[in-house]
Amino acid sequence: MKAFSAIGARVIQTLFVLWAVVTILFFLFRLMPGSPLAAYIDPNFTPEQQDALMARFGLDKPLWQQYFIYLGNLLQGDLGESFFYRTSVADRIFALLPNTLILTFSSLILAYGIGVLAGAYLAWKRGGAVEQIAIPLVLTTRAMPEFWLGMILLAVFSFSLGWFPAGGTRPPGADYPTLWSLYTSADFWRHMTLPVLTLAIYAQGLPLLLMRSNMLDVMKEDFVTMARIKGLSSYSVVIRHAARNALLPVMTSFAIAVGYQIQGNVVVETVFSWPGLGRELVRAVSASDYPLAQGAFLMIAVVVIAMNLVADLLYAVLDPRVTRE
Amino acid sequence: MQSLLRATAWVALTAAAGIMPAMADPIRTINLFTRPQAAQPSEYQFVELIAQEWRKLGLDVNVQVMPWEQMSEIVWFKRDQWDTTAWQMVGRPERSDPDEIVFNLFHTSTAEKGFNFIGYNNPAYDALVEKQRAELDPEARKALVREAQAILAADQPNMMLVHPKSTYVYNAAVWKPESVVDQGGIGIRNTWTYMSLDPAGDKRDIVLNSSDTVRAINPLYISGGTDSWITELLWDRLMRVGPDGLPQLWAASAFEWIDTTTIKVTLREGMKWHDGQPVTAEDVKFSFEAAGSGEAPMYGPFVRNITGIETSGNDITFKLANPSAAFLTASLAKINLIPKHIWEPVIEDQKTKDTNAESYQEATPIGSGPFKFTSWTANEEVVLSANADHFNKPKADRWILRIVPNVEAALGMLKSGEINFLADFPGDPSVLNAAAAADPNLKVVSTVDIGFRYVAFNHRRAPFNDAAFRNALSAAVDRRLIVGAAFKGFAVPSNSVVSPALAFWHNEETGKMETGVDKAKAMLAAAGYTLEGGKLHYPAGVTETLK
Numbered sequence: 004m005k006a007f008s009a010i011g012a013r014v015i016q017t018l019f020v021l022w023a024v025v026t027i028l029f030f031l032f033r034l035m036p037g038s039p040l041a042a043y044i045d046p047n048f049t050p051e052q053q054d055a056l057m058a059r060f061g062l063d064k065p066l067w068q069q070y071f072i073y074l075g076n077l078l079q080g081d082l083g084e085s086f087f088y089r090t091s092v093a094d095r096i097f098a099l100l101p102n103t104l105i106l107t108f109s110s111l112i113l114a115y116g117i118g119v120l121a122g123a124y125l126a127w128k129r130g131g132a133v134e135q136i137a138i139p140l141v142l143t144t145r146a147m148p149e150f151w152l153g154m155i156l157l158a159v160f161s162f163s164l165g166w167f168p169a170g171g172t173r174p175p176g177a178d179y180p181t182l183w184s185l186y187t188s189a190d191f192w193r194h195m196t197l198p199v200l201t202l203a204i205y206a207q208g209l210p211l212l213l214m215r216s217n218m219l220d221v222m223k224e225d226f227v228t229m230a231r232i233k234g235l236s237s238y239s240v241v242i243r244h245a246a247r248n249a250l251l252p253v254m255t256s257f258a259i260a261v262g263y264q265i266q267g268n269v270v271v272e273t274v275f276s277w278p279g280l281g282r283e284l285v286r287a288v289s290a291s292d293y294p295l296a297q298g299a300f301l302m303i304a305v306v307v308i309a310m311n312l313v314a315d316l317l318y319a320v321l322d323p324r325v326t327r328e
Numbered sequence: 329m330q331s332l333l334r335a336t337a338w339v340a341l342t343a344a345a346g347i348m349p350a351m352a353d354p355i356r357t358i359n360l361f362t363r364p365q366a367a368q369p370s371e372y373q374f375v376e377l378i379a380q381e382w383r384k385l386g387l388d389v390n391v392q393v394m395p396w397e398q399m400s401e402i403v404w405f406k407r408d409q410w411d412t413t414a415w416q417m418v419g420r421p422e423r424s425d426p427d428e429i430v431f432n433l434f435h436t437s438t439a440e441k442g443f444n445f446i447g448y449n450n451p452a453y454d455a456l457v458e459k460q461r462a463e464l465d466p467e468a469r470k471a472l473v474r475e476a477q478a479i480l481a482a483d484q485p486n487m488m489l490v491h492p493k494s495t496y497v498y499n500a501a502v503w504k505p506e507s508v509v510d511q512g513g514i515g516i517r518n519t520w521t522y523m524s525l526d527p528a529g530d531k532r533d534i535v536l537n538s539s540d541t542v543r544a545i546n547p548l549y550i551s552g553g554t555d556s557w558i559t560e561l562l563w564d565r566l567m568r569v570g571p572d573g574l575p576q577l578w579a580a581s582a583f584e585w586i587d588t589t590t591i592k593v594t595l596r597e598g599m600k601w602h603d604g605q606p607v608t609a610e611d612v613k614f615s616f617e618a619a620g621s622g623e624a625p626m627y628g629p630f631v632r633n634i635t636g637i638e639t640s641g642n643d644i645t646f647k648l649a650n651p652s653a654a655f656l657t658a659s660l661a662k663i664n665l666i667p668k669h670i671w672e673p674v675i676e677d678q679k680t681k682d683t684n685a686e687s688y689q690e691a692t693p694i695g696s697g698p699f700k701f702t703s704w705t706a707n708e709e710v711v712l713s714a715n716a717d718h719f720n721k722p723k724a725d726r727w728i729l730r731i732v733p734n735v736e737a738a739l740g741m742l743k744s745g746e747i748n749f750l751a752d753f754p755g756d757p758s759v760l761n762a763a764a765a766a767d768p769n770l771k772v773v774s775t776v777d778i779g780f781r782y783v784a785f786n787h788r789r790a791p792f793n794d795a796a797f798r799n800a801l802s803a804a805v806d807r808r809l810i811v812g813a814a815f816k817g818f819a820v821p822s823n824s825v826v827s828p829a830l831a832f833w834h835n836e837e838t839g840k841m842e843t844g845v846d847k848a849k850a851m852l853a854a855a856g857y858t859l860e861g862g863k864l865h866y867p868a869g870v871t872e873t874l875k
Binding site: 037042043047275283291 | 433442543550625703726733744
């Protein structure tokens, strides 16, 4: 019963957050300068067309009325129609979201895999020559802008060495009838290598440094000293005792990193011509395509909120103490 | 006594005359809009140059940088709230007929809400462009269009700057150079090139790039520049604008003016839709009716002049409300021919909804054009394949459009062979020459464009309502400076909205324009503008109303 009400509270809280996101997005875009009609300005653009477009986009009604119409449609699962494409926002988002998710999660898993191991290793080798080189190196990767790193990787591995293609998810004209057939093809992984590397090189710094400092704290704890006294091997002490405990905050940071990573995708998707949601988002915002921009941001908010929920639940599994009150 | 009075009066008068210039107001700070350097490097550069020259005349010039969406909102929807702005017209095949430009940009009827956003008002000009629109004799019309350009040159409603050169690159190891068609005013990126590109080796797919995404593939929706490359290949039109800029027969095998408002067009025999059904005169009639049905608002203006369409066998007869010289280019070469069996139910359905035909995306678009639709992957690529049944069937196998938002990557892809036709390069074109120098297979082709770049003056706001002032500001800037510094030589100076690429219509006399800061200063002085303390003032008696 108690668990049930806890979940209920959590759901209500989540819904409230979503409503707040929707409301802020709605007014934010409409307060920005720029008109959605800008894209149509042309010598043949007649006054009647302008009025028809305004009516068509529902922009002839007062703002509060537009807001309630939008909320009403949203409750029925209708994200509306894009001003720019004239087709369903939901269709557009779901066509692009998988590409963004696979890029985000592949790069994060790679970054966290490398980051956690390297962080643990560096904590173990505290004060050594390795640390002297590794820490400045990690800080450098953290400081490199993603678009710059992406262009460097393109120049070296694509244009000079020719190892990897320069953009897209598939070779020109390659026919993959389903997403699954695309994602399981060698072509796709070849195309994804450089964007994933770019994102991973940038993202690995956070888990690495976090893991290292957690490890340094944990290594000072009594149970680690106890393990050493018991005469356990270094491997057993570092990995089985210390690393498992140091991992907990890193897991939480993973969920938060998803949000940051999607933000990084905006840049990387443009550099590598990746057909994802991030690129679409930028275009939608700059073209005042309110329905699509709102829909895309909402979808990203949903992913981030869902990841936070997952992190909370995962935490309970990894560290049962948090569920006790 | 009398002489004393007279002397006093004389002194008073001269004193008044002496004070008069001081009574005129200084000209307020003039705003000049431009888009950001990152998005429009040439524009930003020429705006900085122009501001610098204008300042030498004693004007305070404030360069305001803003993104296109914001700029267009002010210029278009708040027509009395700006002074001057950089602006751009892009070249399109339909603009090979000068009517759209000389009429819509300057006619009084479009001043309130249409494209005459500068508020130019000249009844003599209005009468002239109305007359050229109705003149069916090309030679007589040519004289009128040239006269219109002369009026614009004298009035300087806008400060014309350049016609840029459209610059594209192809790989000569993949495509035979003699099969590339350089369309006047458009460049080598055109439908004719795509139909005639002849493989030089075993690669048979045209792979090209665009930095813009594809919005829709819809014959009833003018959705964007890149989209139009696709619609032109999938759907035929009765006529097509040829490589020489003049309309030529396409899906029509003949046309005949019965009288000044009646034209009979004969449909070519044996044409088929991509689904195998025959193309009929009924389909053609339906295509024009659909464009005017209200369900395709973007195409409405191109068929507004049609009052009736009749068919008989393979003949289609159009009845027009007014004689229209541009009808062949602006209507017959513009309206996509669409299959009635597919679109009639769609149009009927849309009439019952609050959306229109622009929202309808066919899963497999069906036209009758030289290429057939194969696939479209959102924000990544569009694949078309050659239509072997077409009367002008392409030599290449497929036409593959890759969406590449990263300009540098597009050039890299051209070098590495991932694409073989660079169809869109918003960056510095001199980079392309460097790439071609490094790889002899890369061929750069530059063509003077129909489109143009200019600075618009807002005639609603003094001092821009004064032709002498506009002339002086325009004369202050040497266009060669703009061509060299802002366009790296990839442009030609211009003083006419009708491009020299349209040799038939272009008035060469407009090019004889003297420029220089000293000349501009002399023009301002002659018109009564004065310099006081280095600041330009209005002529005597004119007050500043917009502070």
